Amino acid sequence: MTDDSNIEKAPGETPAPATLIDIVFPGDTNHHGTLFGRAGLALMDRTAFxxxxxxxxxxxxxxSCDRVDFRGPAHIGHIVSCSGRPIRVGRRSMVVEVDMIAEDLTAGTRDLCARGQFTMVAMPEGKGAGWSLPSLDTDAIGAPKDDAVRMVDIVYPDQANSFGAMFGGDALAQMTKAAFGAATRASRKTTVLASCQRIDFKHRITVGSIIELVARIVRTGRSSTTVDVELWSEDLTGAKQTLTAHGAFIMVAVDGDNRPVPAFAA
Incomplete structure (x- = not known):
């Protein structure tokens, strides 16, 4: 593994459109086994933020949440992806449109669950009366350069230790979720974590930081997939992204009885 302890992304490098990815667990569903509307709204609002x-x-x-149209359910075990993009920018407010997609990873289907528009208001403390938001530049919106799984989120106080830094266990959980998404999307089989190879934590992540995970498949075997995962962090008010953790995760494809099966067709 290379020495990447001080890797940073240049401030001028525009990030790809923000996508927040989560898994639908039983605790987030109603008696029909589908995602609660309130849980979906919370994910969409986080994405807009x-x-x-x-x-x-x-x-x-x-x-305000100007309008949200719910168009279909997300079931237990599905991945929900919330992707947001700015569509209108004023002096101190902007409108962000968010799509929530439900994906059955094993079937490969993707369905639009909800679409909504959120009006977000800036709180620019210390910026002066003449401050205003940058204008919207649609040409500057970045696009992924490869087929890696990318997901963003925010670090909340309940994920931090007494020093205000993100728990290593929570960081590992996020990295494992990214590895699961990458391996399952590629194989279209249910995958489970078999092992974590070396995990290097390079920088602390403070509460309120935005984190971005990038998961890439680097090796495949008969039933196993090795996924390289990077965890980047950025301060809310700074464009610089810093590589804060890096590791490799071995995911194994399994059947309904949790026994290994071929991950890819011969």
Whole structure:
């Protein structure tokens, strides 16, 4: 493994559109086994906050949820992906449109569950009366350069230790989720974590930081897939991203009885 303890992304490098990915667990569902609307709204609102913060680089609050159309359910075990993009920017407020997609990883189907628009208001403390948000530049929106699984989220206080830094266990959970998504999407089989190879934690991640995980498949075997996962962090008000953790995860494809099966067709 190379020495990447000080790798940073240049401030001028535009991040890809923000996508927050989560798994639908039983505790997030109603008696029909589908995702609660409130849980979906919370994910969409978090996505809108990340999009707005990356655009303005100041704190934001949600002013209104202008409209949300629920078009289909997300079932237990599905992956939900919330992707946001700014569609209108004013002096101190902006509108972010968010799509929530439900994906059955083993079947390979993707269905639009909900689409909504969120008005976010900037709270630019210390910026002066003449401060305003940057104008919307659609040409500057980055696009993924490869087929890696990318997911963003925010670090909350319940994920931190007494020093205000993210727990290593929570960071590992996020990295494992990214590895699961990459391995299952590639094989279209249910995958489970077999082992974590060396995990290097390089920098602390403070509460309120945005984290971005990038998962790439680097090796495949008969039933196993090795996924390289990078965990990047960025301060809410700064564009610089820092590589904070890096590791390799071995995921194994299993059947309904949890026995290994071929991950890819011969």
């Amino acid at each position: 990340i999009v707005a913060t990356r655009h303005g680089r100041v704190p934001f609050v949600t002013a």
